[in-house]
Amino acid sequence: MPTPLAKPDLSAWNGSKPDFAAWNGTNPCAAWPKWRPAPDVQETWDLKGRVAVVTGASSGIGAAIGAALLAEGVHVIGTSRTPGTATAPFDLLPLELSDPASVVAFGAAVAAHPAVVARGGLDILVNNAGRAVLGPVGPPSSITNYLAWMAGVWEGLQTNYLGAVRVTNTLWPLLQARAKVEDAGGVKAKAATLKKKVEVDKHYARVVFTASPMAWSSSAATPDLWGYAASQRALLIYANMLRAAVTSTPISSPPSAASKVKLSVLAPMATATRLVEGARPIFLDPTAAATDPALASFLANIRVATAAGLDPVFVASAYVQVLKEDKPVRIRKKNRRERERERAEQSSPPQHISHTSITHRLRMRPSGRPAGRCPPTSRWCRAAPPIGARPRSPPSRRC
Amino acid sequence: MPGSPTDRCAPQVTAFAEVLTDENLDAAIIAIPPKQGADVVSGVPEKLQGLQTALGRLGQEEADQDAGTRHRRRRLASTIKDDVETWVEEDRSPCAAVPVFMPTPKFDAAAAAARLAGSVAVVIGASGPPDKGVGRALADQLVDAGVTVIGTSRNPSDPANAGISARYDLLRLDMSSQASVDAFAAAVAAHPAVQAKGLATLFLNGARFAAGSPGPPPLQDEEMYYSGAELSLQTNFLGPLRVTHALWPLLEAYAAGAGPAPVPPGPRLIWTGSAEAYAIGGADPISYSYWSYGAAKRASLAYYNAMRTVLTNQSSPVTTAALYPFGINTRLVEGTRPIFLSPVNARGEPIENPHFSLVMSMYRFFLSMALSPAFVAAGDIELATMADPPINVASSSWAWKPQGESRLGGLQDLWDSVHQIEELQSAFPFELGKADAAKKA
Numbered sequence: 001m002p003t004p005l006a007k008p009d010l011s012a013w014n015g016s017k018p019d020f021a022a023w024n025g026t027n028p029c030a031a032w033p034k035w036r037p038a039p040d041v042q043e044t045w046d047l048k049g050r051v052a053v054v055t056g057a058s059s060g061i062g063a064a065i066g067a068a069l070l071a072e073g074v075h076v077i078g079t080s081r082t083p084g085t086a087t088a089p090f091d092l093l094p095l096e097l098s099d100p101a102s103v104v105a106f107g108a109a110v111a112a113h114p115a116v117v118a119r120g121g122l123d124i125l126v127n128n129a130g131r132a133v134l135g136p137v138g139p140p141s142s143i144t145n146y147l148a149w150m151a152g153v154w155e156g157l158q159t160n161y162l163g164a165v166r167v168t169n170t171l172w173p174l175l176q177a178r179a180k181v182e183d184a185g186g187v188k189a190k191a192a193t194l195k196k197k198v199e200v201d202k203h204y205a206r207v208v209f210t211a212s213p214m215a216w217s218s219s220a221a222t223p224d225l226w227g228y229a230a231s232q233r234a235l236l237i238y239a240n241m242l243r244a245a246v247t248s249t250p251i252s253s254p255p256s257a258a259s260k261v262k263l264s265v266l267a268p269m270a271t272a273t274r275l276v277e278g279a280r281p282i283f284l285d286p287t288a289a290a291t292d293p294a295l296a297s298f299l300a301n302i303r304v305a306t307a308a309g310l311d312p313v314f315v316a317s318a319y320v321q322v323l324k325e326d327k328p329v330r331i332r333k334k335n336r337r338e339r340e341r342e343r344a345e346q347s348s349p350p351q352h353i354s355h356t357s358i359t360h361r362l363r364m365r366p367s368g369r370p371a372g373r374c375p376p377t378s379r380w381c382r383a384a385p386p387i388g389a390r391p392r393s394p395p396s397r398r399c
Numbered sequence: 400m401p402g403s404p405t406d407r408c409a410p411q412v413t414a415f416a417e418v419l420t421d422e423n424l425d426a427a428i429i430a431i432p433p434k435q436g437a438d439v440v441s442g443v444p445e446k447l448q449g450l451q452t453a454l455g456r457l458g459q460e461e462a463d464q465d466a467g468t469r470h471r472r473r474r475l476a477s478t479i480k481d482d483v484e485t486w487v488e489e490d491r492s493p494c495a496a497v498p499v500f501m502p503t504p505k506f507d508a509a510a511a512a513a514r515l516a517g518s519v520a521v522v523i524g525a526s527g528p529p530d531k532g533v534g535r536a537l538a539d540q541l542v543d544a545g546v547t548v549i550g551t552s553r554n555p556s557d558p559a560n561a562g563i564s565a566r567y568d569l570l571r572l573d574m575s576s577q578a579s580v581d582a583f584a585a586a587v588a589a590h591p592a593v594q595a596k597g598l599a600t601l602f603l604n605g606a607r608f609a610a611g612s613p614g615p616p617p618l619q620d621e622e623m624y625y626s627g628a629e630l631s632l633q634t635n636f637l638g639p640l641r642v643t644h645a646l647w648p649l650l651e652a653y654a655a656g657a658g659p660a661p662v663p664p665g666p667r668l669i670w671t672g673s674a675e676a677y678a679i680g681g682a683d684p685i686s687y688s689y690w691s692y693g694a695a696k697r698a699s700l701a702y703y704n705a706m707r708t709v710l711t712n713q714s715s716p717v718t719t720a721a722l723y724p725f726g727i728n729t730r731l732v733e734g735t736r737p738i739f740l741s742p743v744n745a746r747g748e749p750i751e752n753p754h755f756s757l758v759m760s761m762y763r764f765f766l767s768m769a770l771s772p773a774f775v776a777a778g779d780i781e782l783a784t785m786a787d788p789p790i791n792v793a794s795s796s797w798a799w800k801p802q803g804e805s806r807l808g809g810l811q812d813l814w815d816s817v818h819q820i821e822e823l824q825s826a827f828p829f830e831l832g833k834a835d836a837a838k839k840a
C-alpha cells in the first residue's frame with residue numbers, strides 16, 4: 001500500500017481547465033482513494049513465485065499493476081499493441097484484442113513462455129486492456145459518417161468485451177493446469193488438518209477483470225460515453241456469469257479444477273491514464289470529433305476528470321490486495337435457506353467436511369440432525385405443537 | 400381463462416420433474432423459483448405429487464452405485480424434499496410464478512390504439528402464430544384499431560405466417576445484415592401507405608434469443624461459441640441501431656408534416672428491450688446461460704437511454720421510449736431461430752450436453768407460464784400513445800401493484816428499487832457523498 005497522501009488544496013482553483021504541463025507528471029488530485037482494503041481481510045495467498053499475465057501493461061493501470069506484482073515477487077508477462085515502442089521492467093508480448101488471430105498467437109506465445117513452462121501453468125490473469133469509446137449517440141440524422149460510426153461501435157465491443165472473452169478462454173487451460181497442480185497438494189494439506197480446524201482452501205488460480213463504473217451507468221447522463229458504457233457492461237455481465245458458471249459446477253460430479261479458478265471484477269474510478277488522451281481512443285464519428293464543439297468540450301471535461309482521477313499506483317495496490325485475499329467475495333446474496341443453514345452451522349459446526357472448496361461447503365446441508373444446542377430457527381428442532389393448540393397462522397400475504 | 404392457474408401449472412410441474420437427473424439435480428435446486436411477490440396460489444401442494452414421486456426415485460439406493468454417489472443422492476433428495484415441505488408449510492410452490500394479474504381493468508388497449516387510427520406503424524418481428532409473439536400480438540391489436548401496419552419477418556413465406564398477409568404486409572428483414580436493412584428501408588419508403596401518410600410509429604420489437612454457457616473452457620465448439628456471441632450482438636444490438644438509422648428520415652419527415660396532419664403524440668420509436676438488460680449475473684444455469692443475450696440487450700439500453708437524453712436536449716419532435724418485459728410466453732426459445740452457443744443438432748436440440756439440455760427445458764418451463772404476448776403488446780401501445788412516456792419501463796406481472804390508470808405506473812416502485820440498487824453498486828456519486836460525510840463527522 002502506498003502511504004496515503006494528503007488531500008490537495010484546491011481552494012485556489014478557479015474552476016478553469018487545469019494546466020497539465022505545469023503538473024509535470026505529479027497529479028494533485030491523486031490522493032482521493034475510493035477503495036480501501038477491508039480491515040479483516042486475510043492476506044494469505046502468497047504471490048511470491050507466481051506467474052501472471054497482465055494485458056495492456058505498456059502504460060496506465062496495467063503498467064502499474066505489472067510493477068506492483070513484480071515487487072511482490074511475481075513473474076509478470078505483459079501485453080501491448082506495440083511492444084517495440086514501450087519499455088517495461090517485464091516481458092511485453094504483442095496482443096491486439098480486436099483481432100482474434102492475434103489472441104490465438106498470443107495464447108501460443110504465453111504457453112511457450114519459459115516462465116509458464118517452468119511453472120507448469122499460469123497463476124494469475126489480469127484482464128486490464130481497454131480502449132475508450134467516445135462519440136455522439138445521435139440523433140441518426142446528425143451522424144455524418146454512418147459506416148465509420150457503426151465500425152467504431154463494433155470495434156469498441158470487440159476490444160473491450162469480446163477481446164477479454166477470447167483472452168480468458170484462450171488462457172484458461174493454463175490457469176486450470178496450475179489449479180490442478182495446486183489441488184494435488186491441497187487435498188493432502190486439508191487431510192492433515194482435518195481434525196484441527198477447517199482451513200480455507202487457497203489452492204486456485206485467479207482471474208481479475210477490469211471494468212469501469214460506467215458499467216453501472218444507464219448512459220442517460222453521459223450520452224457521449226454510451227459506447228464505452230455498453231462495452232464495459234457487456235464485459236461485466238460476462239465476468240459475473242462466467243463466475244457463476246464456474247462456481248456452480250454440479251456437486252454430483254467430482255470437483256473439477258475449473259471451480260478452482262476464482263474470478264473477480266474491479267472497477268476503478270476515473271484514473272489518470274492515457275485512456276482518452278494519448279492512447280488510441282475509438283471515435284465513433286472521427287469527423288464529428290474534429291468539428292463538433294459539444295463533443296470537443298465534452299472531451300476537455302473527460303481529460304480533466306481523468307487527469308484528476310486516481311493514481312494508477314494506488315489502483316494497482318487494490319489489485320494486489322484483491323489477489324492476496326484468501327476468500328473471494330460472493331457475488332450472490334444468500335437466500336433464506338442458506339442463511340438459515342449458516343446460522344445453524346455457526347451454533348453447531350457441521351459433522352462432515354465437504355470435498356470441495358468453502359463455497360460448496362456453505363451450500364451443503366449436514367446430513368442428519370446437528371449436534372449441540374438447536375437454534376430456534378432450525379427446521380430439525382421445531383417442537384411439535386402442544387395438543388389442543390391453535391394451528392399456525394397462515395403466512396403473511398404482504399407483497 | 401380456461402382453468403385456474405393451479406390447473407394450468409400442474410402439467411408443467413410434472414414435466415419439470417421428469418427432466419431431473421443425477422447430473423442436473425444441483426442446478427435444479429437452485430433454479431426452482433423463490434417466492435414471487437404476493438402471487439401465492441393456494442392448494443398447489445397437492446399438485447406437487449409428480450415432483451415428489453420423481454424425488455423419491457432419486458433417493459432410492461441402487462446396487463451399482465458407489466458409496467459416495469449414494470450418499471450424495473440421498474442428501475440431494477432430502478434437500479429437495481425439505482424444499483417441498485417448506486413450500487407446503489409456507490403455502491407456496493414453483494407455480495407461484497404463474498401470473499395471476501392480467502391487464503389493468505381501467506386501461507383499454509383498444510381505445511388507446513384507436514388514437515393511432517389512420518396512421519402507419521412499422522412493427523419489427525411481427526411474424527408467427529397469433530398467441531406466440533409480441534410483434535404479432537401488437538400488429539393484430541393495431542390493425543384492429545385501424546392502424547396500417549407494416550410487419551417484418553426473416554422468412555415471410557414461413558407456414559407459421561399463414562393468414563398474416565390478409566391483415567397486414569409482411570416484409571423480409573434480417574436485422575443482422577446491413578444489406579437487408581437497406582433493402583427493407585427502401586421498401587418501406589416506397590410503400591404506398593407510407594407515401595400517402597408518412598411513418599408515425601416504429602416498434603423495434605424483433606429479437607433472437609442466445610443461449611449457452613459462458614464457460615468454463617474447454618468449449619465444446621469454439622466456432623459456434625464465438626460466432627454465436629457475435630451474432631447475438633449483431634441481431635439484438637446492432638440490428639435495432641441499423642433499423643433506427645435507416646427509418647429515422649421517415650420519422651423526421653413525418654414530424655415535418657410531409658403527409659396529412661400527424662397523429663398525436665407525433666413520431667415515436669418504441670424499443671422492446673428485456674428485463675435481462677438489468678440482470679448482472681446469477682448463480683443458476685438459467686441465468687448465466689443468457690450472458691450473450693443480456694450483454695446485447697444492455698448495450699442497446701445504453702444507446703437508447705443516451706439517445707433519449709440527446710433528443711430531449713435538442714427538443715426533437717421524434718420521441719423514444721423503451722419497454723423491458725420479463726419472460727414472455729413466445730417462441731423465443733422454442734420455434735424461431737435462437738442463437739446457440741453450445742452444440743445443437745439440426746432441430747436445435749443439444750448434443751450430449753446435459754447441462755444445456757436442462758437449461759433449455761427450464762426455459763420452456765418458465766416461459767410457458769410467463770407473461771402473455773398480448774399483455775406486453777398492450778404495454779407497447781400504452782407507451783406509444785402516452786404524451787410523456789417514462790424513460791425505462793418494465794412489463795411484469797410478478798411484482799404487479801395496480802396504481803392509478805396506468806399499468807406502467809404500478810411498476811414504478813419496482814423500477815425505482817432497481818435503480819437504487821444500480822446506484823448503490825455504482826461507486827461514483829455515493830463514494831463522493833460518503834467521503835464528504837466522513838469528513839464532516
